[in-house]
Amino acid sequence: MELKKGARVNLTFGNQATVIKELGRGGQGIVYLVDLDGQRMALKWYITPPDEKFYKNLERNIRQGAPSDAFIWPEYLTQKENGSFGYIMKLRPSDYFEFGNYLLARKNFKSFNAMLAAAMKICNGFMMLHRFGYSYQDLNDGNFFIRPTDGDVLICDNDNVMPQGEKSGIMGKARYMAPEIVAGGIPDKYSDRFSLSVILFMLFFANHPFEGAKVVACPCMTETFEKRFYGSEAIFIYSPSDKSNLPVRGVHQNVIKRWPLFPSTLKKTFIDQFSEEKLWHPNTRMIEQEWERIISKVRDELVVCPHCHEETFVDIEDNKFKCINCGDDIDVTKQLKLNNRSLILTAGTKLYINHDNTPDAEVDFFPSDKNLLVIRNLTQSCWHIDTPSGKVKVVNPNEFLPILNGLKISFGSSIKEAAGTKGEVIA
Ligand SMILES: [Zn+2]
Numbered sequence: 001m002e003l004k005k006g007a008r009v010n011l012t013f014g015n016q017a018t019v020i021k022e023l024g025r026g027g028q029g030i031v032y033l034v035d036l037d038g039q040r041m042a043l044k045w046y047i048t049p050p051d052e053k054f055y056k057n058l059e060r061n062i063r064q065g066a067p068s069d070a071f072i073w074p075e076y077l078t079q080k081e082n083g084s085f086g087y088i089m090k091l092r093p094s095d096y097f098e099f100g101n102y103l104l105a106r107k108n109f110k111s112f113n114a115m116l117a118a119a120m121k122i123c124n125g126f127m128m129l130h131r132f133g134y135s136y137q138d139l140n141d142g143n144f145f146i147r148p149t150d151g152d153v154l155i156c157d158n159d160n161v162m163p164q165g166e167k168s169g170i171m172g173k174a175r176y177m178a179p180e181i182v183a184g185g186i187p188d189k190y191s192d193r194f195s196l197s198v199i200l201f202m203l204f205f206a207n208h209p210f211e212g213a214k215v216v217a218c219p220c221m222t223e224t225f226e227k228r229f230y231g232s233e234a235i236f237i238y239s240p241s242d243k244s245n246l247p248v249r250g251v252h253q254n255v256i257k258r259w260p261l262f263p264s265t266l267k268k269t270f271i272d273q274f275s276e277e278k279l280w281h282p283n284t285r286m287i288e289q290e291w292e293r294i295i296s297k298v299r300d301e302l303v304v305c306p307h308c309h310e311e312t313f314v315d316i317e318d319n320k321f322k323c324i325n326c327g328d329d330i331d332v333t334k335q336l337k338l339n340n341r342s343l344i345l346t347a348g349t350k351l352y353i354n355h356d357n358t359p360d361a362e363v364d365f366f367p368s369d370k371n372l373l374v375i376r377n378l379t380q381s382c383w384h385i386d387t388p389s390g391k392v393k394v395v396n397p398n399e400f401l402p403i404l405n406g407l408k409i410s411f412g413s414s415i416k417e418a419a420g421t422k423g424e425v426i427a
Pocket residue numbers: 305306307308309310312323324325326327328
């Protein structure tokens with residue numbers, strides 16, 4: 001039953017929320033703007049109430065709390081009244097847009113940097129979700145809201161999140177389901193990992209990894225065909241061993257245009273994750289931490305072109321260093337070596353030492369000499385620099401060091417993950 005403006009809904013905690021207006025509706029329920037003790041919140045109200053098990057699961061999720069700040073998590077449960085129930089969550093800020101808008105190019109990331117930040121945040125959200133013992137179950141492009149300026153992500157519709165091994169009864173959308181789920185299996189962290197690879201592929205390339213020539217040739221997408229294309233006969237569009245499902249010119253323009261732009265590290269990972277082996281052996285799929293490492297590696301290859309000053313990727317693995325915008329060669333001789341990573345140092349490039357989305361350093365010009373590059377410390381703590389001649393220097397927050405061969409940087413305590421590792425400048 002729908003709620004009217006001014007209706008009061010009783011929460012299990014004893015307080016009441018007052019309906020202000022409808023914000024939107026989907027298949028399962030209606031979302032209302034409500035007032036809760038003077039605070040504006042959102043209420044999701046089910047049109048047809050799900051069963052008791054669902055209600056208990058919501059109650060448990062609310063008690064446990066959100067796995068990370070990426071989730072717009074259920075915060076309060078309503079009592080069962082007016083023939084249904086619902087839950088209260090935070091409002092989604094207006095500068096976040098549904099992922100589907102990005103796929104249709106109604107919204108675009110401001111930069112590759114923002115795109116990579118979104119990928120990182122999604123991976124981290126899934127890692128935390130699984131660490132909390134949950135599986136997502138109903139993963140699709142309607143769950144993600146992304147801020148185009150910086151790629152920050154909010155994951156919504158978390159009412160279908162269940163402990164692993166349990167089934168919410170909600171099947172998810174076929175396009176995002178792992179083949180074994182399309183075939184009738186129960187969603188778990190392995191099938192979530194598959195869905196994560198699909199979401200990431202779509203984030204980078206704005207087309208679906210299995211939608212190529214075969215799908216275009218299909219006269220009408222029936223359930224039988226769906227089960228084949230996303231299940232039993234799924235073929236990655238860039239499968240090196242099977243070219244029968246390549247993207248089609250004029251239909252899959254996004255991926256045709258973008259695929260060549262990205263470094264081979266990323267492309268090889270998708271080829272591997274969508275290989276027959278990984279499709280049919282769920283427990284061989286890559287864990288979220290490994291995805292984070294890959295995205296971090298791709299971010300290491302994102303630089304500012306010294307010629308046109310636009311973002312571009314360099315491809316260290318394939319030795320390709322031409323700007324994707326102006327075509328000029330990028331000088332990659334100046335690097336920061338960090339364990340097995342190579343961060344390319346060009347003016348304007350931001351450096352990410354750990355896996356969060358806050359840059360830790362930036363390559364800049366020396367204030368009075370535009371021929372000299374420096375690394376600026378964007379962190380909150382001091383860095384210690386060892387020079388080749390055995391001197392030790394301190395670089396305070398917002399100060400910089402010159403890019404000189406052999407300088408070794410010990411990052412301060414504000415980058416926890418980097419404690420004990422040293423970066424070495426190669427120039
Ligand atoms: Zn360029």
